[in-house]
Amino acid sequence: MESPVTRLPTRRRTKSYGRSCFEASSRFAYTSGQLTILRIPTTREAPRARNIAERVDPEQVTLLIKNEWKLSYVTPLYRFRHTHLKKYSKHLSAFIAAEKQQGTAVEVGLETGYRVTFSTVLGIAETDEDAETVFIQIQSKPMFAATGDALKVVWSGWLTCVNGSPEYLHSLLPDFVSLPLFCSSGPENITVVVKSWFEKMFDCRFGSLGLDSTSLQWLCALWTGCHPDNNIRYLRLLWTLPTQPPLDVSYTVNPQDAWELWNSVRQEDSVDGTVGIDEVKHFMAGLESHFFRHFKIYLSSGTLRKVSTALGSAQQDGKVKILCSDYLATVLTLLTECAILKMPI
Amino acid sequence: MDETTRTVLQRVVRKVPATRLREVLRTWGRVPARQLDLLDFSTSKFVLFEDVRSLCEVNSNRLTLKHVCELEMIYFIGNPAQGVWRACHLTEPDDDVMTVELRQFKEQFKARLTELISNVSVKIKKHDDEAVWIRIAWGDHFHRPNQLKPTYVVHHLQTPYVFVYNLSTKHKPLLYQALVLATRHGSMKDSHLSGKSLTSIRDFLMRSYQQAFPTKYARPLQEKNTAPTNPNIEKEHAEQEEKRLQLACEAFGEGNVPRLETATYKLETRYRGSGNETLNNREEPFRALIKFSSANLLVSLNHCVSAGMAETPVTPLLSSITQKGKNYFVITDKGSGNSSQSMVQKK
Structure with missing residues (x-):
């Protein structure tokens, strides 16, 4: 079976940021143009369970795995400094306050102000090229709060880069920091304000990041492969067929059976810690053909919308939940890659 | 009015949409229609509840739980679509x-x-x-x-x-x-x-919906005024389309069919995928749970078959929904252990 991935056009990196919306003083020069080809990988490292708590502060890890995140991509940040986070915190709070006065941000309850905290999550980055992850938390100060009252977290978000393509990262001009994956959780109006602040401060651009069916299939296979080490409890796939009204098909597979199917499609020569796209496609075809034999319905006529296991879930519209921190690196590597590929370069 | 009566009354007033509350109270008949007309149904539910409560207390000096339960039933009978x-x-x-x-x-x-x-x-x-x-x-x-x-x-x-x-x-x-x-x-x-x-x-x-039955003769094709580009191909396509539609209607009814939201299948059958020797030779079943859901399941399935997203003839698993009047099935292999490929539905 020919995998559809190989047929996708390669992306070119030329100087085409084309941001006419910024005034002439835009600090954007041009990229060096060294990078000409960015390929979608056809093999990946098999996920290995790692106790992330050894490298990352466990308290920070719980912040990352608690929420459902909405994904976006971000173009490289110009003159972003990890040493200036305190300054950014103040700037962003002031910016939100100003926006609120203009009436762009809708009030959430009776807050008088927001407190913004930028922090670095050390240890998420995998290679030396990866920039350290930045976590942003926005808390609201209630109007009639007693001094001892805890602040309420109203929004959180983070920018990260895990195993970013070295060719891509090398091709960046100095002064640019690439944190291509942006995850946010909270009211949409705050997300909009935070994004516009970043765009003004660091001359970057945000765009929504959906997950195509190939990415979802990768996650499905990678998570299933974790089963012997970490019980996935279930493998659930959700398709939507374009009937009138739309027909949702949810397919939940027993974890052990899913793993045995995955194990049977693994090729002899690739057991040395990598997973190939052919294996992923075979696995999905195996699941779909078992379904077809029973219901005679072509799942391929619909779209794969969601994949979930006890380790996490991912949706076509770019919503991701990571429930087990052991495979954080695997999932974030895949998402970083999607973000870099989605970027207009 | 005791505490429970009060709580149930409050629940009902909160639950019933303001637009229907007058009608429900009138059917109930514990408050004179004249007084109901004076009530302002556009105020908040909190105020409305207090108004209704005081009206009830004035008019029937001993309003019991029985009466309030009756009010709830009146609303529920009129609007039964609130859960499963x-x-x-x-x-x-x-x-x-x-x-x-x-x-x-x-x-x-x-x-x-x-x-x-x-x-x-x-x-x-x-x-x-x-x-x-x-x-x-x-x-x-x-x-x-x-x-x-x-x-x-x-x-x-x-x-x-x-x-x-x-x-x-x-x-x-x-x-x-x-x-x-x-x-x-x-x-x-x-x-x-x-x-x-x-x-x-x-x-x-009770099967009170329009059903299609297998016929020996296909229905007459509609007469067309436009000249077909390639009559043979068009005819063949139309015939196939007609056949798929007929089969879909036989399996899932046609026109205004009852509204079902889900159909669930618990599969405990042996693996049936193609080209996977390891799993095909396995004795144990491949356990999976399939759930179809839609705003109107029978219409969706009908469309799925007639539009060619499913192969015809319709599999007995799907046509069993209407034939057996069920939407939850447990599917096992006939005579577990032998190599028979046919499936049975557990009673």
């Missing part, structure tokens, strides 16, 4: 099953249920369409009946069908036993059919 209804089937009828009439059923049912459980409150009301509506609030030895989470049961006398709303597994055997005895049947079982619309699952079970 399950269908049940009474089996093994006695010889005198046709003689059961309403008053006798009422007495029998109440008597049987109170024999089984001490703290229970039952209210029975007959609706215009011959259906008997039963509201049951359950308690136990130590607790008074919980009026806030009642179970509703709908039964058409002299039919084997019973529809149940909000019944816990704990109370299931009690209700079943009381119903079986009161309706003069031998036993009662789950029909494995559930849906949000009571009328739909009732019509579905």
